[in-house]
Structure formats: structure tokens, C-alpha cells
Amino acid sequence: MRELSGKVALVTGAGSGIGRAIALALARQGSQLILCDINAEALEPVRREIDGLSRCIMTEHADVASIDAMRAFADKVHAAVPAVDILVNNAGVGLMGTILSTRYEDWQWILGINLWGVIHGCHVFVPKMAERGTGGHVVNVSSMLGYMPSPDVAGYSTAKFGVFGLSMCMRSELCDHKIGVSAICPGVINTNITRNARIRGHENVDETRDKVVSFYGRRNFGPERVARAVVKAIKRNKAIVPVSPEAWFGYWFNRAWPAGNRAFWRWTTKTIQK
Numbered sequence: 001m002r003e004l005s006g007k008v009a010l011v012t013g014a015g016s017g018i019g020r021a022i023a024l025a026l027a028r029q030g031s032q033l034i035l036c037d038i039n040a041e042a043l044e045p046v047r048r049e050i051d052g053l054s055r056c057i058m059t060e061h062a063d064v065a066s067i068d069a070m071r072a073f074a075d076k077v078h079a080a081v082p083a084v085d086i087l088v089n090n091a092g093v094g095l096m097g098t099i100l101s102t103r104y105e106d107w108q109w110i111l112g113i114n115l116w117g118v119i120h121g122c123h124v125f126v127p128k129m130a131e132r133g134t135g136g137h138v139v140n141v142s143s144m145l146g147y148m149p150s151p152d153v154a155g156y157s158t159a160k161f162g163v164f165g166l167s168m169c170m171r172s173e174l175c176d177h178k179i180g181v182s183a184i185c186p187g188v189i190n191t192n193i194t195r196n197a198r199i200r201g202h203e204n205v206d207e208t209r210d211k212v213v214s215f216y217g218r219r220n221f222g223p224e225r226v227a228r229a230v231v232k233a234i235k236r237n238k239a240i241v242p243v244s245p246e247a248w249f250g251y252w253f254n255r256a257w258p259a260g261n262r263a264f265w266r267w268t269t270k271t272i273q274k
């Protein structure tokens with residue numbers, strides 16, 4: 001999809017961070033936006049910014065983890081447009097915890113939003129895209145933790161590996177419908193994700209959060225750089241899109257020497273949390 005002007009793009013989790021940046025980048029390309037977030041209030045300023053650049057068709061409160069909410073949202077969308085051209089499954093949350101410290105309800109929470117949320121988005125929007133027959137593009141936001149293992153993120157990484165695998169399966173099937181699929185795999189991006197993440201297995205949760213927030217701040221890699229990579233991925237129909245030097249490093253290191261890569265990230269994680 002070389003030309004994004006006039007296309008209808010739907011972004012989940014558009015109220016903050018990467019989702020907001022993607023929505024604005026697509027608006028700058030001339031796309032018309034449909035936005036959703038569990039925090040509906042956060043969408044209002046984004047809507048105003050988009051209206052200065054292009055057109056915001058709709059903002060909606062929706063919890064991606066709920067199939068009922070996503071079906072209701074899809075009904076509203078398909079009453080307004082026959083199908084979306086670009087679907088960006090971005091909404092997500094953070095969870096720090098090992099396989100031993102992650103509680104059962106944390107597994108349900110993280111997989112519900114970060115994996116089922118993407119499945120729900122695909123389930124309710126992709127069939128209309130295929131049925132219409134004019135093609136389109138699906139962007140699923142995975143992570144560098146969706147292709148390489150790292151300690152203390154068992155639930156988060158499991159969900160992101162799922163999103164990565166789902167995206168590759170979809171890509172090999174949906175090309176018959178002229179629908180491209182990209183798995184976006186950012187590294188450490190400075191957004192609100194660390195402020196709102198659940199943290200398990202750490203004695204002093206506030207202290208751990210401060211260290212992680214401060215590390216993300218010092219890294220200072222902004223979400224607009226992810227958004228630029230997303231626009232490029234849609235235009236060039238890229239399959240796997242690591243974003244940031246650490247995401248590229250992990251991608252190649254893990255392929256070349258998986259054991260060395262695991263040892264390196266164990267050491268890095270411990271150093272960040274010290």
C-alpha cells in the first residue's frame with residue numbers, strides 16, 4: 001500500500017505512547033482515523049490533533065480484551081465504513097514477573113489484553129477487509145520480547161511471542177486477499193507502559209518501578225520513531241520490523257547464538273534492576 005492518503009486506519013490503544021504516535025503519523029499521511037482505547041478521555045486530545053491534520057472518523061471506548069466490546073465496536077465501525085484499510089492492533093500493558101512470581105490472574109490479564117486483544121481485533125475487522133477484496137494492511141504490535149527470551153517478563157513475552165507467531169501465520173494466508181501483515185517489534189520505548197505495569201516478585205515495587213521508569217527515560221527512544229517505522233512497514237509491506245538498535249541487536253544475536261543472547265539479556269536485566 002504505497003499511498004496512505006484517504007485510507008481508513010483503525011488504531012487500538014491510541015490514547016497514549018506508540019498508539020497515539022502511530023495515529024498521528026498516519027493522519028500526517030492523509031489517512032482517516034478510527035481510534036479506540038480503554039481510557040476514552042485520553043482519546044479526546046488525540047482526536048483534536050488529528051482533526052488539524054486529516055480527519056478523525058470516530059473515537060470509541062473499547063476494551064480489546066473483551067470480545068463483546070470489540071464486536072460492538074466493529075458494528076459501529078462497519079456502519080460507518082464497509083471495511084478498514086489499515087488495522088493497527090497496538091493496545092497493550094506491561095507485566096514484570098518471573099515464571100515463579102507471576103500469579104494466575106496476571107497470566108489471564110496479560111494474555112487477555114496483549115494476545116487476545118490482538119486476536120479480537122483481527123477476528124472482528126479482518127473478515128470485512130478480505131470480503132471487500134481491495135486489500136489492506138494489518139499491523140500487530142509485538143515486541144523484541146516477541147522473538148527473544150529475557151528474564152522477568154514471562155507473561156509479557158509469552159503474549160508477544162503469540163502476537164509474532166499469529167502475525168506470521170496471517171501474513172502467509174492473507175496475501176491471497178492482498179492484505180499485508182507486519183509484526184512490529186520495538187525495543188525500549190519511552191512511554192507510560194512502565195508507569196502502569198504490574199510488577200511481581202520484587203520486594204520494593206515502587207523502587208523497582210522508579211529504576212525501570214528512569215532507565216526508559218534515560219534511553220529516551222521516542223514512540224514517534226516506532227510510528228515512522230510503522231508507516232514504512234505498511235508502504236513496503238515488511239514482515240518483521242524490529243525498532244531501535246537493541247531490538248535489531250537482539251534479533252540477530254538470538255539467531256546467531258541463542259545461548260549467548262540469553263546470557264547477555266540476563267546480565268542486562270540484572271544490571272538495570274540493581
Ligand SMILES: NC(=O)c1ccc[n+]([C@@H]2O[C@H](COP(=O)([O-])OP(=O)(O)OC[C@H]3O[C@@H](n4cnc5c(N)ncnc54)[C@H](O)[C@@H]3O)[C@@H](O)[C@H]2O)c1
Pocket residue numbers: 012013014015016017018019036037038039042062063064065090091092093094113114117141142143144185186187188189190191192193194196223
Ligand atoms: N514501550 C515499550 O518499550 C514497548 C516495547 C515493545 C512493545 N510495546 C508495545 O506497544 C504497545 C503500546 O504500548 P505503549 O508503550 O505505547 O504503552 P502506553 O501505556 O503508553 O499505551 C498503551 C495504550 O493502550 C491502552 N490500553 C491498555 N489496555 C487496554 C485495553 N484493554 N483495551 C484498550 N486499550 C487499552 C492504554 O489506555 C494506553 O492508552 C503495547 O502493545 C506494548 O506492549 C511497547
